[in-house]
Amino acid sequence: MAGSFAERYRKLLADITGNSSSNYGYSLRAVETAEVQLGLRIPDALRDYYLSVGRHELNHVHNRILSPDDLSVSQRRLVFQEENQCVLYWGVRARTTAVDPMVFQTMDFEDGDWVAETRCSQFLPGMLCWYATGSMPHAGYSDQMDAVVARRLMRGWPLAGRSGVHSAFVRNGQVVCVEESGAGVMMSLGTRSSKDFKALVSELGIGIHER
Structure with a gap:
């Protein structure tokens, strides 16, 4: 079940679209299957986004939020978003214990430097x-x-x-x-x-x- 950040994400999407449907999230099973495959738990602020609004089409109109089964770990970062031409990538620390971790950006998720942007609960609504x-x-x-x-x-x-x-x-x-x-x-x-x-x-x- 989606947690403390989910209601805020749903409310924002409803404010934008005028649609208060609760059917825009990935299933808990899909998220938990991804976590098993990755060998980690997705931080709450990002996990709740997937569970509440992660499937909405807005998440793919420019930069793309990756589906749970496309998530990957590189350079100790959990990569969850790519720019529409695959020039930029965003991720959070893969082994963080933070509920609302910092989001980092890179131009090369295999060998590039990662630059801090802002907390997940601010970044995702902003995007x-x-x-x-x-x-x-x-x-x-x-x-x-x-x-x-x-x-x-x-x-x-x-x-x-x-x-x-x-x-x-x-x-x-x-x-x-x-x-x-x-x-x-x-x-x-x-x-x-x-x-x-x-x-x-x-x-x-x-x-x-x-x-």
């Missing part, structure tokens, strides 16, 4: 939101702007998660991601309805390119 802003029914992105401006625009919005370069915010079905870009940042946003999209663009008061 989910980023994928959403590229695939929701109504979506767009800004030009590069000063990070101070973006922080002001997001004031009062609840933080849903973050990765190394993304900070994600969700409010009533409206999703905004702030992404580091050169010397500044870019904002991407998505909504389920045209009305909400127009309202969000009006509220932000910045130029948005619709996807």
Whole structure:
């Protein structure tokens, strides 16, 4: 049974998609079979993600969350995600006792250096939101702007998660991601309805390119 992180993941997915179905997780049997094959227990924050929302299609629209039977261990890292062109990989320490371990990124999971990003419970929701802003029914992105401006625009919005370069915010079905870009940042946003999209663009008061 999914544990303490699962409800947060389910709620976030429901906020993004408007669908509160509980059928987007892998089965406990699939996760436990993977753990036996790997010879380890998947850390809770990642395990709960698989059990609650890991099968949802958003997990494959850009970077790919690997299915439980595709998980592998390399350089003492449990590799669970790959970039869509297999340029980057993400993993956690394979033998960690942490409930919510740090996520690391590498360009070569067999022989590369691993760079720390953020905790699993922040990374996974942050990535989910980023994928959403590229695939929701109504979506767009800004030009590069000063990070101070973006922080002001997001004031009062609840933080849903973050990765190394993304900070994600969700409010009533409206999703905004702030992404580091050169010397500044870019904002991407998505909504389920045209009305909400127009309202969000009006509220932000910045130029948005619709996807």
